[in-house]
Structure formats: structure tokens, C-alpha cells
Amino acid sequence: MTIALLEEDKLKTCAEGLETTLTSPTDECGQLKSLLAEIEEIVPPLWPLRDYVAVNPFLGLSHHRFLEARERLAEVRDCDLLMSPVYYRSQFEGGLLSETAIEEALAQCAREYPELIENFETRDLLNWIQSDDSPKPESERSYLTVAEAVDREDDSEWSSHILNDISRLLAAQYDEGQALWPSPWKGPSLYRAWIEMAS
Known part of the structure; x- marks a missing residue:
């Protein structure tokens, strides 16, 4: 599921503890923690991966009525729970x-x-x-990733490339013997592996 983008100044405030004109760093960090907790409730558990069989992808939305869940998903994804x-x-x-x-x-x-x-x-x-x-149907999305915003502006396909690369690297990182061939990028961090793969 796509995670709503956070304003860059809020992230900097939390990371560096800087004062902002709107609220204190503590308030900003509290808002960030609250948002991350809300996201964590929605995303179904998939770990440990070796024990994963199937999880209802709407598990975190099961306490909502159907159309409410549809509306929440429509804010962050270009998909619809209703048929055309x-x-x-x-x-x-x-x-x-x-x-x-x-x-x-x-x-x-x-x-x-x-x-x-x-x-x-x-x-x-x-x-x-x-x-x-x-x-x-028109898109009802309220939030885009940076790559999606660039794609819309430039008619590019960065989102697809990024999703493909990150998925491949995460599969290598969390592989516990399921892959037929070992990946050379299993050890480094996600960012370091991406840099090495891209060069």
C-alpha cells in the first residue's frame, strides 16, 4: 500500500529537533508518530515472511464500513473496490x-x-x-509519492522503476533460502544495495 507523503519540513523538524513557526518539534514528532501508528494499523502483517501464507489485504480497514474503506483506499491508490x-x-x-x-x-x-x-x-x-x-472514473487520490508526482508532471514511469527495484532488493534482503540463486545485494542496506545495483 502507498504511504502518504509527509511534508519535508516536518521530517526535518523531527530528525533535527528544529523549531518551526507553527508548532514545536515535540508536536511535529508526535504528529509523525501518530500518522505512522495509523499506517501500521492498516498494513496487514506479513512477517516473518517464511510463515506468510495469505492475509486479507483489507485487514486494517475491517472495522470500517465498505464504502468508508473504499474511500480511504482511494485517497492513496488508483484502484477501486467497486466494479465499473x-x-x-x-x-x-x-x-x-x-x-x-x-x-x-x-x-x-x-x-x-x-x-x-x-x-x-x-x-x-x-x-x-x-x-x-x-x-x-476520475482519480480520487489525495496523496502521491514523489515519484508519482514526477510521473504525472513529466509523463514518465519512475514509479514503476522504483517499485520494481525496491521489490527486488527487499526480496533479496529478506530471502531465507526461498530464492533459487543468492543475491549479491543481500548484505548491504537497502540504499547501499540500490546504489551498487544501479552502478
Whole structure:
């Protein structure tokens, strides 16, 4: 899961203990610790890796209602927990999704999310599903990594390269005999291994 970026001045304040004009370093560090604790609750446990089989990726969001969890994820990831209108249209046209099922789903949503469903009828939903000009979903993200911001600005693919390199290096770092070939970058720190691999 992508971690929300922290303002550089807050990180410097915590690292160096410098005063800021807004709050004291103690307050800044407390905010950072609170944010990291919140992130830690959301990220499912995967360690030790040798014991990892499968963990619900939404484990840290299980105390939220479905649409609340969807909204939290949409702030940091370009993915959706809901299928696109095209999917529902094909299911409806193929007879796998009935008007009765849509009515039942809409009734359930009206009970669980009355603020979203008021003045919304089954016919409105059917029209939306069957519409060929359904709007393309727009990104709801509030936070980007530095690489993602550069990619959007420059139409580059740094995020993909960084994710690929870090994943490869972390796999080598935490390998406990699962890999067929030993990695030459197992010993150094992540940064040092990346520098050595890149040179």
C-alpha cells in the first residue's frame, strides 16, 4: 500500500529537533508518530515472511464500513473496490444480474448509506449501468509519492522503476533460502544495495 507523503519540513523538524513557526518539534514528532501508528494499523502483517501464507489485504480497514474503506483506499491508490459500469452492464445484458438483484442491492445501500441513496430509484441505476457514455472514473487520490508526482508532471514511469527495484532488493534482503540463486545485494542496506545495483 502507498504511504502518504509527509511534508519535508516536518521530517526535518523531527530528525533535527528544529523549531518551526507553527508548532514545536515535540508536536511535529508526535504528529509523525501518530500518522505512522495509523499506517501500521492498516498494513496487514506479513512477517516473518517464511510463515506468510495469505492475509486479507483489507485487514486494517475491517472495522470500517465498505464504502468508508473504499474511500480511504482511494485517497492513496488508483484502484477501486467497486466494479465499473461496463462490468455491471455486461452482467445485466448477459442475464447474470437481474433487476430484482439491483433493487435488493439498492435497498441494502439505502439502509446502510441513507445519505448517498436519497432520491435514487432503481430505474436511475439501470439507466446508469446501460449508458454507453458512463463517465470515466476520475482519480480520487489525495496523496502521491514523489515519484508519482514526477510521473504525472513529466509523463514518465519512475514509479514503476522504483517499485520494481525496491521489490527486488527487499526480496533479496529478506530471502531465507526461498530464492533459487543468492543475491549479491543481500548484505548491504537497502540504499547501499540500490546504489551498487544501479552502478
